[in-house]
Amino acid sequence: MKFEVLTIFPEVIECYLKHGVVGRALNKGIAEVKVYNLRDFTTDRHRKVDDYPYGGGAGMVMQIEPFYNALRHIKSDGIPRKVILLSPQGRRFSQRIAKEFYKEEKTLTLICGRYEGIDERIKAFVDEEISIGDYVLSGGELAALVIIDSVVRLIPGALGDELSAEEDSFMKGFLDYPHYTRPEEFEGMRVPDILLSGDHKKIALWRKKEALRNTLKNRPDLLKNLSAEDMKILKELCSEINK
Numbered sequence: 001m002k003f004e005v006l007t008i009f010p011e012v013i014e015c016y017l018k019h020g021v022v023g024r025a026l027n028k029g030i031a032e033v034k035v036y037n038l039r040d041f042t043t044d045r046h047r048k049v050d051d052y053p054y055g056g057g058a059g060m061v062m063q064i065e066p067f068y069n070a071l072r073h074i075k076s077d078g079i080p081r082k083v084i085l086l087s088p089q090g091r092r093f094s095q096r097i098a099k100e101f102y103k104e105e106k107t108l109t110l111i112c113g114r115y116e117g118i119d120e121r122i123k124a125f126v127d128e129e130i131s132i133g134d135y136v137l138s139g140g141e142l143a144a145l146v147i148i149d150s151v152v153r154l155i156p157g158a159l160g161d162e163l164s165a166e167e168d169s170f171m172k173g174f175l176d177y178p179h180y181t182r183p184e185e186f187e188g189m190r191v192p193d194i195l196l197s198g199d200h201k202k203i204a205l206w207r208k209k210e211a212l213r214n215t216l217k218n219r220p221d222l223l224k225n226l227s228a229e230d231m232k233i234l235k236e237l238c239s240e241i242n243k
């Protein structure tokens, strides 16, 4: 899986890619990220990437040329790409879309805007506009990193052998269950005994129940198309809560 990022702050992207799961996946060659500094695709002495908005108003707008020049340079290898603009106006990103991007196996070219945004004519070169959530960021770089991180985790081998992307309970459509590690007691708070029992069947059941409890509490909208088994656990949970 290949990614390309167009940004005026390449260090922001490169720094994140040195660490953790994504860093290891890149080192293993499981994924590849190329970062392009838009200023390298300007033609003036000051390497300008922004200008005053037509129609007036506060702030500056990013010019189309540096993006166009960068895309033309990148596309000269003729490899199929999906060009994605990260913006507050985009289609809402989700795990489902991350899987969609992974399965398509196309290079993802991520366009990061700054200032008040990018000249609207950029849309002529964009395949998809994606938002990572309903909030305004100073730039598209964090959104680009969210896409890269969530898609890289889906690549076989990225998470190391013991874990798998399927393990992410969000993949199963629920919120995660609680996690504990040493010490067994901290400030009077003990680890639930079930987790010390070594009874893996009971532990799995407890984890499913706690995942359903968390989902019921924070994201009841995710509780749809439940299996008969999950429905049974949920009913048990509700009767406990309503005691």
Ligand SMILES: CN1CCN(c2ccccc2CNc2ccc(C(N)=O)cn2)CC1
Pocket (backbone or CB within 6 Å): 086, 087, 088, 112, 113, 114, 115, 116, 117, 118, 130, 131, 132, 133, 134, 135, 136, 137, 138, 139, 140, 143
């Ligand atoms: C103050 N302006 C900064 C620039 N911005 C803008 C406008 C157009 C494109 C990119 C950006 C970069 N910002 C982003 C990007 C993504 C998200 C998201 N939710 O995915 C939120 N914000 C508009 C607002």
